[in-house]
Amino acid sequence: MRQNWLALAAVALIPGVAFAQSGETRYKTADDHQAQIYPIDRATLLSGGKFDFKVEFPTVVKPEEVQILINGQDYKTVFGKEPTFIEKENGADASSIVVKDVAIAKPGTYTIEAKAGGAEETVKWDVFGTPKQPAVKNVIFLLGDGMTVSMRTGARIMSKGNTQGKANGLLNMDTLPAMAFIGTSSTDSIAADSANTMSAYMTGQKSAVNALGVYASRAKGSLDQPHQETIAEVLRRVAPQKSIGVVSNAEIEDATPAAVVSHTRRRADKPEIVGMFYAVKPEVILGGGSAYFLPKSVPGSKRKDDTDYVAQFKDAGYQLVTTKTELEAAPKDGKLLGLFHTGNMDGTLDQKVLHKGTVAKFPDQPDVPDMMQAALDVLSKDPDGFFLMVEGAEIDKNEHPMDWDRALFETITFDKAVGIAKKFAETHPDTLIIVTADHTHGASLIGTIDYDKPGTEMREKVGTYQDAGFPTYVDANGDGYPDSVDVSRRLAVFANNFPDYYETFRPHLEGQNVPAVKNEKGEYVANEAYKDVPGAVLRIGNLPKSEDTAVHAVDDVVLQAQGPGSEKFHGYMENTDVFRVMTESLALGVEPAPTTAQ
Incomplete structure (x- = not known):
């Protein structure tokens, strides 16, 4: 008996094989035979x-x-x-x-x-299948890229404050009634990236890391993989009268916005992804990444051909805007293409407070709420309704380099977009609002850092338990953002995974944190630009030396929702189940014809 048990245990340890008890489904993956x-x-x-x-x-x-x-x-x-x-x-x-x-x-x-x-x-x-009649007219899908629970908690404390253990106010997303935990793993790994996770939301099918709208087969070409239809393509086929909008403060060809329309094994196929946007032609496209729209002859272009997608979109009837001022002045009807940066747009802390990053080069950028409102102004004119995807990309893009103040500011900004969606739903109750993340990060909020504590060792200024007290952020103008992140007692956020880096225990006012740089061996080592910051501590990394920033976590993400169909979100769900709820709510399934072979 013991030998049989040992044999089963040995087989169960083989990667890709999992045996269930008698009567249960047995799951397996393919091997070489x-x-x-x-x-x-x-x-x-x-x-x-x-x-x-x-x-x-x-x-x-x-x-x-x-x-x-x-x-x-x-x-x-x-x-x-x-x-x-x-x-x-x-x-x-x-x-x-x-x-x-x-x-x-x-x-x-x-x-x-x-x-x-x-x-x-x-x-x-x-x-x-789906119902014959839709339960909703509009779907607004908001995704905070990499938005962990710690970012939500920190954003609430930073924005609203906390007194005697109770929040002084709630985030907009806190008030959405339906809630579920969402699994994010990919077909090739328990860990995932923004491509395959967003792809799962948009197609209802799992895929591999770096893949968008395709299965990762053995075909060599990144564009030659088996396609999975995206929700935008379903809408164009089944409900072409509905409008589609895509909003992001990343490059519009980046993984999350690209997943709405794209089919590639390689998320870096950004020139080709622009062509996929053009094939679907969402009525509203707003974000960064103009470098991939411009022909190679234009300075700053990242294309390797002479295709001018700016001209093609204009010829297709799109109004082009490149600044916040132009966005505000744009017509509220017709098609709208907004390209506000050659790359990723600057985040809120740099735009509104520090004026760092590339703000000097692109001084008139809209933020996510600005773009979302502009998108709604256009899409809401469609009497048949719309699907709108809105991404807060800079949460993730600041979590990777462990720049927590910027990431928290971005979470507040993203939540303002959620507030716009809620306000829209007040007069358009036939709207399903979904707020979620694609994956998490290994970040935790553990207390505060109190600069007024005596001594020169910064780690001794970290307060935990009763020593944490409450942070001293002030929002004098009531805009929901603290007037400064460089306060005497600030939130203490740390990563549980990291390359070698110098922890300074301070906000990065000089520009986004760059924790690690390459040495002569091609390995990532701690960036000595921070070595002489008073009290800085060298932290020896727990990631391979091929990693230069913190990485995604495998934790479930939180989804919240409101509106018709939102009651289907509860308990634990796979990210692919979200596609099912959206398509059922919009009644996008096709009934079989009587002559269809069964």
Whole structure:
């Protein structure tokens, strides 16, 4: 008996294999001797949703050997299309079958069996239907990139204050009634990035790190992977009368905004992503990243061709704006393209208080609430409703270098956008508001740092438990931001993962923190620019020396929501389930025609 238990335990420790108890589902991943099917096992698919079907065999097989059944029927009959047979994919001794742009209309559970050359695989899909009539007219999806609970807590304390243990006010997102914990893991790792996590929200299917709207198959080309239809594409196909908006203070080609429209294994395919935006043509596009819209002949362009997407969008009827002033003056009807920076836009602390970063070069940038209001002004003119995605990107972009004051300011700014959504819903109750993050960071708020404490060792000024007291931020003008982050007692936020770096225990007023730099060996070491800051402490990193900043955490994220359909958010959910709630609320499923093969 003991030997049997040990044998099972040994097998269970093999990566990619997990045995459940008798009567439960057994989950597995493909190995070198199995075929691989895309969509993958346990995929949830919208009825009528488009996807690329692919089966990869581990050896070279002949077309006549291939047997693929979907609920016992030949896959060509079910899909109504002939496949493409690839005898030697990537020139290797391995074959594949591909059928592009297919769908299954009838909801239900589907078993897919593939066999050829001695290899086989079986997966199950859940195809879900949606109501015939939508429950909502509008969906506003707000994502705080990397927004941890600690950022929310810190933003609330910094913005509203805390007296005798009670918050003096709430964030807008605190008041959203529906709540769920969201799992963020990817197909290739428990850890995830902004690409595959946002892609899961926008497609309802999991994928791999760095992937947007595709499965990560063995195909070499980043643009040659099996596609997953995004919610923007579903809307264009099923409800073309609805408008679409995408807002971010990152490059508009960055992972989160790109996931609304994109299909690539490589999130860095930013020139190509601009073309994907043009293919879908959201009515409102606002953010940074103009360098990828401009032909290579224009100074500052990051394209390698002569394509001028600014000109193409203008020819397609878009009003172009490049500053906050122009945004405010833009017409409230028609299509709107706002490109306010060649790269990522500056965050609120630099824009409004410190005037650092690239503010001198781009002095008239809007913030996320400005852009969101402008987007709503345009989209709300559509009598058929809209889908709007709004990202607070700079939360994450300041958490990575452990620049906590900037990250907290960005969380406050993001919350102001949530407030705009709530105000809009007051007069448009047929609006579903979703507020969430894509992933978390390993950051915790542990107390305060009190500069008035005696001594020169900064670590001795960190207050925990009763010694923490309350921070001394002041918001004299009532704008929701502290007038200064350089106060006598400030929030103490630290990362649980980091490269070698110097902890200064101070806000970075000189510019964004740069914790580590490369040495002559190509390793990241502590940036000695901070070495002589009084009281600075060298922290030896717990990350590999290939990492120059803190990294994402695997913790669940918090989702909150209000409006019709929000009651479906509760307990633990996968990020892919959010797509299901949105498409059900908008009634985007396609019912099967009577002649559809089942």
